Amino acid sequence: MVMDLAYELLGLDAGWAGDGLLSPADEIDVLVVVPPSAAPSGLVARSRRVVHLADADAAVPTAMLAQLRASLPGLVGIFGERSHAVVVASSIYSAGLRLVLFADEPVKAPTG
Numbered sequence: 001m002v003m004d005l006a007y008e009l010l011g012l013d014a015g016w017a018g019d020g021l022l023s024p025a026d027e028i029d030v031l032v033v034v035p036p037s038a039a040p041s042g043l044v045a046r047s048r049r050v051v052h053l054a055d056a057d058a059a060v061p062t063a064m065l066a067q068l069r070a071s072l073p074g075l076v077g078i079f080g081e082r083s084h085a086v087v088v089a090s091s092i093y094s095a096g097l098r099l100v101l102f103a104d105e106p107v108k109a110p111t112g
Contacts, residue, residue: 028100029073034080034088043079043102056084060091068097077102 031047033039035056044050051064068076076099078089089101 028075028077030068031077031079032088034078034084037080039079047077053088060088065095069095073097075100
């Protein structure tokens, strides 16, 4: 089950994506895959570009954030194991990019 959890995770306004869910026709400009996960082929097929992080425990490289911002993506998708993907999503959101977090299990927003 692929879910759009960006609203709960980051407190985003649900108005930017209609009802809060992506339709099957929606395209992802950049999909960031957090190791050790491998993104489902259907999700990869919906993505214009796929970027694999080298290390799940490391911070998102500054150069990668700069490349993402320079390419002006309409939507960045994050896929990976929940605990690592949440950290990556938070970093990318803090860089000012619109994102959607894909997960097969519920994600709770961190307190504070």
